[in-house]
Amino acid sequence: AAGVIQSPRHLIKEKRETATLKCYPIPRHDTVYWYQQGPGQDPQFLISFYEKMQSDKGSIPDRFSAQQFSDYHSELNMSSLELGDSALYFCASSLNPLRDRVFSSYEQYFGPGTRLTVT
Amino acid sequence: AQSVSQHNHHVILSEAASLELGCNYSYGGTVNLFWYVQYPGQHLQLLLKYFSGDPLVKGIKGFEAEFIKSKFSFNLRKPSVQWSDTAEYFCAVNAGSARQLTFGSGTQLTVLP
Numbered sequence: 001a002a003g004v005i006q007s008p009r010h011l012i013k014e015k016r017e018t019a020t021l022k023c024y025p026i027p028r029h030d031t032v033y034w035y036q037q038g039p040g041q042d043p044q045f046l047i048s049f050y051e052k053m054q055s056d057k058g059s060i061p062d063r064f065s066a067q068q069f070s071d072y073h074s075e076l077n078m079s080s081l082e083l084g085d086s087a088l089y090f091c092a093s094s095l096n097p098l099r100d101r102v103f104s105s106y107e108q109y110f111g112p113g114t115r116l117t118v119t
Numbered sequence: 120a121q122s123v124s125q126h127n128h129h130v131i132l133s134e135a136a137s138l139e140l141g142c143n144y145s146y147g148g149t150v151n152l153f154w155y156v157q158y159p160g161q162h163l164q165l166l167l168k169y170f171s172g173d174p175l176v177k178g179i180k181g182f183e184a185e186f187i188k189s190k191f192s193f194n195l196r197k198p199s200v201q202w203s204d205t206a207e208y209f210c211a212v213n214a215g216s217a218r219q220l221t222f223g224s225g226t227q228l229t230v231l232p
Contacts, residue, residue: 092220112161
């Protein structure tokens with residue numbers, strides 16, 4: 001079965017540079033979530049999109065922005081990178097329960113993550 | 120806002136020992152509860168989930184969890200662990216109108232051969 005695809009898998013950037021992470025959800029999934037997992041930390045929710053509109057916002061810095069495109073893939077844009085941005089960035093996708101009223105729609109499927117290292 | 124507490128940060132067991140990892144959440148309304156496992160260097164994989172119905176849920180790889188509403192708990196259990204169960208285990212919840220997951224701080228399980 002198709003899974004969530006993230007690219008790149010690894011990214012090394014210098015301070016103050018920019019980075020773009022991409023997420024391709026499972027086919028038919030219309031909701032995308034971004035999480036950040038720092039070293040030894042639990043995943044923290046950043047932002048989510050449903051039908052190309054931002055639906056929820058978590059602890060996402062103002063230096064970061066994201067969007068969801070017409071094909072439902074999402075991109076997380078990170079500017080003025082700081083050392084503290086080094087983390088594993090996960091994308092997850094799900095199907096909005098309002099679409100088919102199936103409880104399993106609350107289940108999020110995670111991608112393999114992008115490991116960002118800022119030097 | 121909901122929060123999740125995992126009391127055991129690191130658990131070390133020998134193979135064949137029984138496992139119970141604690142998870143408590145704080146939210147007064149309806150919740151959906153999840154346990155995820157993260158093997159070293161890998162992404163989060165769903166072990167099991169609770170939405171409604173039977174509070175005892177069975178997941179993959181012999182894991183099960185019991186939802187006790189009165190205790191706001193969703194503890195993970197396995198009767199006999201294997202070396203391959205060595206991983207980090209995260210309890211997570213989404214509640215109310217929020218669909219994003221709130222994770223606990225994770226429990227690192229080390230199973231000694």
